[in-house]
Amino acid sequence: MRTKRTARTATARPVLTTALALTSASALLLAAPGPAGADPAPVTRETAESPALDHRNAATSPETAARRALTDPGPGLSGGTERTHDARGYPREHTLAPDPVNPADKSLKLGLTPYHAIASRLNALQALGDRVSVEVAGRSAGGHRLYLVTVTAPESPAQTRAQHRMRDLIERVPATAAGDPRLKKAYKTPVFFNSNIHGNEWEGTDAALRLVEHLATAKDDRTRDLLAHSRLYFNVTANPDGRIAGTRANANGFDLNRDFVTASQPETRAMRQILRDKQPVVMLDLHGYVNGTLIEPTTPPHGENYEYDLFLKNTYANALGMEAAVNGLGYTAEEDGVQPAQIPFRDQDEGWDDWPPIFTPQYAAFHGAVAAHTVEIPLRVNNASYDTLPAAELRRRAAVNTDVAQAAMTATLDHVRRHREALVADQIEVFRRGAAGAPQVPVSPATVPGVPGIGPEDVYTTTFPRAYVLPPGGPATARLVGHLLANDIRVARVAHPAPGYPKGAYVVDMRQPKRGLAAALLADGRDISDKVSVMYDISGWSLGRLWGAPVRPVTGGALPHAALRPVRAAAPVAHVAPRGDLRLRLDDPREIAALNALLRRGVPVRRSADGAAAIVPGSARRQAAEAARTYDVSFERTTDRGTAPLRRVRVAAAVTPGELFALREMQFEVTPVSTAVLNAGFDWSGTDVLFVSAGLDRDALNEPARRALDAFLDGHGFVGRGAAGAQLNAGAGLLAVKAVQGNGDANGVVRVVNSGPLTRGAPAHGFVYAPLWFTDLGPGVRAEQAYAAGNPLLSGHWRPAADGTGGPADAAGRASVVSGPGAVLFGTEPLFRAHPKGEFPQVGRALLTTSRTQVEESG
Template identity: 25%
Template sequence: MRARKLALPLVMAASLAVPAALAAPAVARPQAAPSGCDPTQTAPVYRGKVPSPKQVLGFELGERQATAAESDRYLETVAAKSERVLSGTLARTAQGRPLNYAIAGRPELLSKAGLAKVRLEAGLLRDPRTPDALAKRITARGVPILWVSGNVHGNEPSGTDAALRVLRDLGDRSDCAATSILDNALVIVLPTQNPDGREADTRQNAYGFDMNRDWFARTQPETDGKLEMLNEYPPALYIDAHEMGGTSYFFPPNADPIYHETPEQAVGWINDLYGAAMATEFTRQGIDFFNRDVYDLFYQGYGDSVPTSAFHAAGMTFEKGGDSPYPERVKEQYLTQWVTLSAAARDRHRILGEWRQMTVDAYTQGKAGKLEPNQIYNPPNQIDRPVPDRPVRSYFLRDDDPSKRDEVRTIVRRLQRMGVDVKRLVRPLTVPDFKAYGHPEAKTTLPSGTYWISMAQGQKHWIQAMLNEDSYTPFPYFYDVTAWSLPLLGNVSGGSSGAVLHPRAVPVRTPPAPRPGHDGRAPKIGILQLSAASSAARQSAGWLRHRLDRDWKLPFTPLTPADVAAGKLAGVEVLLTPDGPAKPAHDALGATGRAALQQWTRDGGRYVGWQGGTELAALLGLTTATLSEPTSDIPGTLFRVQVDGTSPLAAGVGATAWNFTSYDPVMKASSGVVVSYPETDSPGWFVSGFERGASELGGTAAVVDQPVGAGRSVLFAAEPNFRAFTDGTAKLLYNAILGRDPSKATAPQAGATAEAARQAAALPSYESPIRVSVKAADAAKAASILRSAGATWAESRGGGVVHYVIDNPRGLPTDHHPFAGRLPSLIRRAGIHPVAVTLP
């Protein structure tokens, strides 16, 4: 059946009365799966209505990788030929390619009325106000919504071909294994989440984003459209099919850490229902697999963690070793998808009942102000940091600073678009225990207009995940970042309370997205990408291109070191130099390019750089700021920093900001410091996320702004535009591009710039390194582990800790690295409790 995406919103309960559509069944009740119908050992029986892949594409799925266009063609063919399938487009990529999906189910469910009923029932189950009697009737005859998705990383293709095989089987098979799924579920198949990356054979999309990190921020059209549809068709199961290095297969249970607001019923499904079913089948067939290792469930931006926290689904990452032959990869991806769908269909009643119960439990916890505790799921791991006992019943976002209005409304919009109820105070409210972000509790009167988010909601887990002051990392293993609080990322004022409050507040409409654009005259901008090969350079430049294109509407000219040497800086007024390998770029510039860049800056150019771009500026003598390699462990953490209000960079920022830091160089400067870290013993020092040894940052510079002849260098130690969601520090970058020059500035001395260049030249050059830190007493065992894995490393010691840094010159992510993923389990088996293990 062919249809465009239905533009109907998710229908929530308008009242507690039983809707007429649910008073009696509108369609036949689903049938239980026949006993003895094995999902994998039942011989497939095809009706012949749907042509085979070979008839449509000229090859069977798995013989070779289908292109994005071929995937779309076969999906549309199945939808056109089968009354059990309809299709649509949920988004278009930056390059204009469609994200096509299919919905498979009993034909009566795929009518306009049938789909509306499924959405209505899902909405009622997700609403804690729904009467129990009505919820029980829905769980008795309703169907769960199950999602199968693949290829969020464009160079991990096999999940797409497997999902198309699943779709064909649901559309055409008549045997009991297929009909039991169709009778007991509605299945949504999204074969490729990243068609631009699939066509380019790149992990990231066209803007250089790893879209398996973009789920809460929704900066990319692919992610935004996907989540829009997930809210229309909320999942009880979300499969995210990936590939990794090697030949084995990973499926959950997951590694520690698992985010504390992960509902226990969902963990039970993941581990004991789906994980157990797959383990049984893989064992029966003698297929190699592993679990409880490498892949955690912590960062709230993944394709498994967000469906779990936000939708109470079983969000699961599947990883097949990409070194296996392609037919094997597709076969095993298909196997996990089919076994999991079959298990969900078999336990339909349990799933709907527990899906409903998670919403009720979340509401009850939120009303009581109870946060879920940290837990360890894989002994002998230990909890390093418990979740505080302090109750949290409400969050507040202040809206009394006009310069932060867009950032505040962006947060409100993100919450509401995920089903969170947000209200606004119509009168001032005195809160006895208000805990402003990064400050102790204090009696505070919040003004009218403040946004109020009660935790007494079915979305309590998601509210905590998005508005937390800290993620309370339980275990020092980091597959990704450890801080992502929306108010801190946006640098807006707010906080929480555990008091029982009865504010006068009214619901608010979802704010529109901020209008893109900029204030003032746009200078001629160049972006100097330091390397085409470096993953760090591609991502940092891609995040920047997205910000300039989509948010600020600032045109730019992309440049390479060779372009600079060829004289293409002529006419450029602001040169933006994102992260990347500085020393190779310094060499690639050559004497001609280096001289041209130095002269351009001295003649009035504005050089704005960060991370590798800052290091390059120091190598070129464009700053007196010195850089040194960090000795701390900071895997992706938010630090409160002080902002000099007299600087042009401070416009609309405020006295403080939240700086995202991840093993960035420590920067010191005696002049031109615009943003700095507070002293560690001062009230201003506050950290959200994991850190060990971060006191080395106390009193150092985060941003410097210094004159260079008639020009200027503005340098950030860390990434100000991380994944295009650090909106607070992105405003500093915006001001660096469009703001005026400082009114007073002292020219740097040649001796000071030479010292800065010397120290920059002494910095090590790492590409996406692996970092392991252990107590000195465990150093010998740790070194033995690294040797056994085949690693070579740089080693440093300090404060009773030994730090190992293993270079990763190809920039491989953990799941494609030959040994990175094995290190946590090797360390655990050696009896080492690490200080930190940070994987790329």
């Protein structure tokens, strides 16, 4: 939804600078680093900006604090996985091997650069001089190289190491960095341009290549000054799979610009590492297509966990410059079909929010980007336009779009050149507030002068807890800790028990520079149903509630710093009892994966008496040990002899890409199916269970396909999710229930009550997206799970529909998951975008236990 906001006066605002007191506190970090070309010393990711430092020595000097920040974790802190510290200097030329020519590349029709031509183009750009460096930042899901281009003035290895130390000082000891005059003068401002994250939004790539070529050869004073004081990073195509195929998604079917909380895809993880390593103060994410060109900052709701006063101040100022540059190209609505650029914060009421950090710019803000923008270029060339418009018109539009994208990037570079000290100072302030535990500053005309139209609808803040505690646990806790570390969240472990802190528990001290990201990942989130009328995408995403690990916020009191030790990885969970039969819990996707691995090897496994685990005979201890090591799970000793056998399950799945990905993560053998596949004559002989959530409509099947489907369902298992699953259930006459569709715009984290063996041990929260519930349960139908009484929504956005129905009050107390002979129906989204890891086992158990044979054997 993009309704127009009451127009706000488009007045340019003065850029505010944060004063930097001049001190010599960090001189030792900026000193000459030793012989040129020598490898840098290992650098930890810890901070001295915490009570941990005071605990050791209240009189610690700034110089000692700085040294410790680079060499000593300090009690109770951790920096997680390391940054990349490549100190070879710049340029770093890599000759890229060419890719084979692909005449089917969809960008060719638009007159744009096909993926197979990018490598040779980058080789040529490196050859233009000493300003351009190219590295391979990773590979896509489809195996294509991801290219990171760096443009900057040449640096010796010693100068590069000095830049690394300044960058690390900014994050780890921001109070010291704020007062360092050498940093203020010498630090190169990092800027990041991300192009083509949606594969069929092509032109950002070509604009980036053109801009790099200009920067590589320009001799003017502005360019020289820019490159002497900046490092410019270009992710040339973030989604080469989609660029080639002309699809929004990557080869796994994922929208990468929805994946940053979960980071399930290799492209997302590569971008995450770039943001961690480069720490940009400004970033642009180039998209299409909105006419006129849409330039963030956005409408409410605004992310409550970041320092929005600093973000709004810088993002709005840069947006004004980009708007002027785009409009200054001279394209008109009458002659070119190009409307004037728009800034949603100023020009719209709601409909383009910056609430969830699933989007690249919102995620980048937590790594220090104080100006981060989505830029939507104007003229559509994808989808129906691609198929119906003449090639000449598509090429005209693509050329206009490339000009617009380059204008936005060029204006951003001009803004950085003129305001780099203020931008770096504000990044330092973001990290300082986090490390010091300082309160957020609500936006207002007084705190963000020069930005017009700030009102109470723009104020979103939160109260951060003192810490989060993750009690020692199984694979869910290990996974969550690993994910936090990969996101550059500092985690410690309790070495000696203290009140409220059991030995082995993990602690996330919220006095850390990236506290906003820690809170965004771990906090419950917020019910924003009364704040805006509708949300563009998801509104709740709590890993603390959805990933299966217990997470407890601590709101007051001192942390037991003497008992805390930093961690760089979660402790292994793998364990196999040395004697007796073995019990493998089925509460985590890794445990489901381990079970499936054993079943594929022919290990005789039975269901536990309570249905919540698998019983493995002691004779299979060697196979169990291998599964424990592979999947990092635990097999405990048990006297439970088990009930019905569990057998290898082969799944036919008409599901979303995220669900398919999650099923394969749990090591199910999956064959994708659809209405078209069944109509073409599908062989059901290799299938044990059908899972349907999308893409299979029984009413659209031809007669032979419908008969074959019904014959399969008469003797095999069925799992359905959402409206598509409920519709097939009704058409096939499986479970006697009435499915009720909630508001299709609703989504978020919900409270649930688990009552059946299928959900035994499951988290007390689930995820919904267009929620569904079930009434009028017939004979033999059991409610496995229900929405909580009252208001089941914990965080997200869920209102009644326009007719007053479908709201959370209607769902309260109603069944959200039901089961019966041979079938299970889900009204929640337990595999949504491969995200709610703690919910995966509900689907895993359902698939493993729904065949008629297994149900009958289990009694």
